[in-house]
Amino acid sequence: MIFDWRFALQILPELMRALLVTVQATLAGFAIALVLGMAWALLRRSKSVTFSRTVFWFVEFIRSTPLLVQVYFMFFALPEYGLKLSPLATGVAALGLHYSAYLSEVFRAGIEAVPRGQWEAARALNMSRYRTWTRVILPQAIPPVTPVLGNYLIAMFKDTPMLAAITVMELLQSAKLIGAQTFRYMEPLTLVGLLFLLVSLMSSFIIRRLENKFNTV
Amino acid sequence: MSSTLSLLPPLLAGLAVTLKITAGAAIVALVLSFAAGLARLSPRMWISFSALVYIDIFRGTSALVQLFWAYFALPLFGVRLDAMTVGILVLGLNIGAYGAEVTRGAIQSIPKGQWEAATALNFTASQAMRRIIMPQALVAMLPPFGNLLIELLKSTALVSLITLSELTFQGQVLRSATMRSAEILALTLILYFITAQLLVLFVRIAERRLTHNLDQGGIQ
Numbered sequence: 001m002i003f004d005w006r007f008a009l010q011i012l013p014e015l016m017r018a019l020l021v022t023v024q025a026t027l028a029g030f031a032i033a034l035v036l037g038m039a040w041a042l043l044r045r046s047k048s049v050t051f052s053r054t055v056f057w058f059v060e061f062i063r064s065t066p067l068l069v070q071v072y073f074m075f076f077a078l079p080e081y082g083l084k085l086s087p088l089a090t091g092v093a094a095l096g097l098h099y100s101a102y103l104s105e106v107f108r109a110g111i112e113a114v115p116r117g118q119w120e121a122a123r124a125l126n127m128s129r130y131r132t133w134t135r136v137i138l139p140q141a142i143p144p145v146t147p148v149l150g151n152y153l154i155a156m157f158k159d160t161p162m163l164a165a166i167t168v169m170e171l172l173q174s175a176k177l178i179g180a181q182t183f184r185y186m187e188p189l190t191l192v193g194l195l196f197l198l199v200s201l202m203s204s205f206i207i208r209r210l211e212n213k214f215n216t217v
Numbered sequence: 218m219s220s221t222l223s224l225l226p227p228l229l230a231g232l233a234v235t236l237k238i239t240a241g242a243a244i245v246a247l248v249l250s251f252a253a254g255l256a257r258l259s260p261r262m263w264i265s266f267s268a269l270v271y272i273d274i275f276r277g278t279s280a281l282v283q284l285f286w287a288y289f290a291l292p293l294f295g296v297r298l299d300a301m302t303v304g305i306l307v308l309g310l311n312i313g314a315y316g317a318e319v320t321r322g323a324i325q326s327i328p329k330g331q332w333e334a335a336t337a338l339n340f341t342a343s344q345a346m347r348r349i350i351m352p353q354a355l356v357a358m359l360p361p362f363g364n365l366l367i368e369l370l371k372s373t374a375l376v377s378l379i380t381l382s383e384l385t386f387q388g389q390v391l392r393s394a395t396m397r398s399a400e401i402l403a404l405t406l407i408l409y410f411i412t413a414q415l416l417v418l419f420v421r422i423a424e425r426r427l428t429h430n431l432d433q434g435g436i437q
Binding site: 061064065066067068069070072073076077080081158159160161162164165171172175176179185186189190192193196197200201204 | 375405
């Protein structure tokens with residue numbers, strides 16, 4: 001079987017539309033992951049040992065179980081408890097929750113890298129707890145970890161095909177559909193692979209430049 | 218409660234398949250990590266470039282897309298593999314690409330003085346690599362390899378989508394038979410979690426063994 005370029009060109013617009021869904025799902029999921037990840041990182045610093053242990057194991061649980069099964073859980077099990085979301089919303093929520101576990105570790109590392117003296121100085125200046133966090137600690141904790149955050153953004157992008165399992169019309173699902181309609185799997189699947197490669201390589205190029213920028217500072 | 222327990226046997230049967238795929242793919246990935254990691258450091262351009270192409274292709278695309286491509290598109294080239302072989306090979310290739318970067322980084326992190334000292338002691342290049350560099354680099358490799366092993370275990374869930382009846386697949390079969398989604402999926406997640414924790418423990422023991430042997434060597 002020979003790769004049919006005309007057919008490939010013909011299905012490209014449809015795949016590009018699906019790529020848009022994929023990118024949207026990635027960005028929305030990442031926004032959730034950022035917020036939740038920061039929440040886990042801050043909650044883990046709670047003074048109550050039991051509470052911070054609980055958060056630790058919760059995050060550990062999310063991180064060491066497969067995203068696909070989490071997606072299934074949210075899609076099939078949560079409706080049993082009356083929480084019913086659309087496939088896309090479910091997928092975005094699952095992606096966000098899963099990656100929040102990774103991001104919380106990144107944020108934790110960033111926060112712990114801020115020198116103790118910064119805390120002491122903030123206290124000496126009579127800053128409130130809230131002000132210390134928002135004006136002193138986080139502005140120093142987050143910029144150094146942005147390249148790592150970027151790498152997780154790419155990793156998340158590469159995990160979006162899992163949403164095909166719950167019928168979200170992202171790249172892989174649309175390739176499968178084209179395959180089922182035309183009995184040609186070679187072109188759609190190859191194109192999907194190439195699109196992923198293109199976006200990932202471009203984004204990691206940008207991240208490498210970000211990394212260099214932070215290293216020189 | 219007893220009815221929940223009755224769900225366990227089929228899930229455990231799936232877990233056995235999951236472990237088999239994890240073990241098979243881990244071996245493939247380990248071999249590739251060293252092969253491609255060392256190839257990246259080769260002074261011969263074409264060797265290091267081919268390793269780079271392999272690493273970038275497998276790290277740059279989605280594991281699920283790779284599985285689908287190997288299972289649905291590759292047969293059209295006349296290469297027909299069964300689902301188990303595809304699962305083990307593709308996941309091994311995928312994790313191996315990440316592992317190659319770990320291997321390369323660990324070897325590069327060994328100070329240049331170690332090479333120079335080995336040369337001064339009249340070691341050949343391969344002796345220096347085997348006796349001096351590798352034992353130190355292995356210590357640096359183990360923690361990231363442990364993380365990759367967990368990533369591998371998690372990514373075996375994907376092969377359920379190419380019809381392999383591992384843990385996730387068994388869970389889905391049970392689910393459509395009994396419609397007790399919450400119970401079954403929670404149980405599936407817990408089984409993955411326990412397996413992952415056991416693997417973490419296993420890696421930690423290996424780490425202790427490996428660093429223990431190096432204690433007398435004067436490294437940290």
